[in-house]
Amino acid sequence: MQKPSKKSTSKKLIVANWKMNPLKGSEAKKMFLGISKIANNLKNVETVICPPLVYLESLGQLVENRSCVLGAQDAFWEHSGAYTGQVSPDMVFNTKARYVIVGHSERRAMGETDEMVNKKIKSILQFPLIPIVCVGENTRDEDGLYIKDLKIQIRRSLAGLTPFELSRVVIAYEPVWAIGAKAKGVCTPAECREIVQVIQQVAADLSESADHARRITILYGGSVDITNAEGFLENGSVQGLLIGRASLDPKAFTQILKIAEKASK
Numbered sequence: 001m002q003k004p005s006k007k008s009t010s011k012k013l014i015v016a017n018w019k020m021n022p023l024k025g026s027e028a029k030k031m032f033l034g035i036s037k038i039a040n041n042l043k044n045v046e047t048v049i050c051p052p053l054v055y056l057e058s059l060g061q062l063v064e065n066r067s068c069v070l071g072a073q074d075a076f077w078e079h080s081g082a083y084t085g086q087v088s089p090d091m092v093f094n095t096k097a098r099y100v101i102v103g104h105s106e107r108r109a110m111g112e113t114d115e116m117v118n119k120k121i122k123s124i125l126q127f128p129l130i131p132i133v134c135v136g137e138n139t140r141d142e143d144g145l146y147i148k149d150l151k152i153q154i155r156r157s158l159a160g161l162t163p164f165e166l167s168r169v170v171i172a173y174e175p176v177w178a179i180g181a182k183a184k185g186v187c188t189p190a191e192c193r194e195i196v197q198v199i200q201q202v203a204a205d206l207s208e209s210a211d212h213a214r215r216i217t218i219l220y221g222g223s224v225d226i227t228n229a230e231g232f233l234e235n236g237s238v239q240g241l242l243i244g245r246a247s248l249d250p251k252a253f254t255q256i257l258k259i260a261e262k263a264s265k
């Protein structure tokens, strides 16, 4: 078994979730090269591009260094066998990918449960791969009851991990109401900061160690663009960002990378 991949502690982690885009491999290549040209030269930022699975292998050949690496948008918990349409962490690792997004709200909306997310995380952690676990409430209520549900979601998703395994996980706080073109509201850095504390508290309970919990990398995701990236990085108590739409525009995305480079100094 190879050594587990280590997260960098001081660098900002900026993750691009391309979702089901672009339509052609040639376009994916162009986008990746445009981004990596800038990303490869940043000292204080680790960039992770998560393209559709079908492009991972070919984009892997374009990875030059550890400043700009690849991630998958999902992986199944079984290693191989009769699971039509699934891709295992083994296969993901055999491309040059080093991260895997798990439990994105768009997958949860298609039926993925906390238990399924938990199985996937455990399977991914058997490899030198880092799971980026998405958590977040669908809506907020004035009484703050959503926090109770969020804690349950985090606890179930991370159940049974050892403190060491927990310290290898990246958690992306993605309030569903603030994600995507149909976002119903805007999450502020102050609101994000409050939830980071909640995540750290749950992680401390799970690992029985506040120290281990503090080492967990937490990202914010939800309509991040060039206008608000700095606010989340400076005032959101997060170590990085998970970016959807803005990551499809190499110009805007590389501008965010430069903002992150500045914020990490």
Ligand code: PEP
Residues within 6 Å of the ligand: 017, 174, 178, 179, 180, 181, 221, 222, 223, 224, 242, 243, 244, 245, 246
């Ligand atoms: C996402 O879906 O993970 C996301 C953050 O999307 P967007 O940046 O488009 O809100």
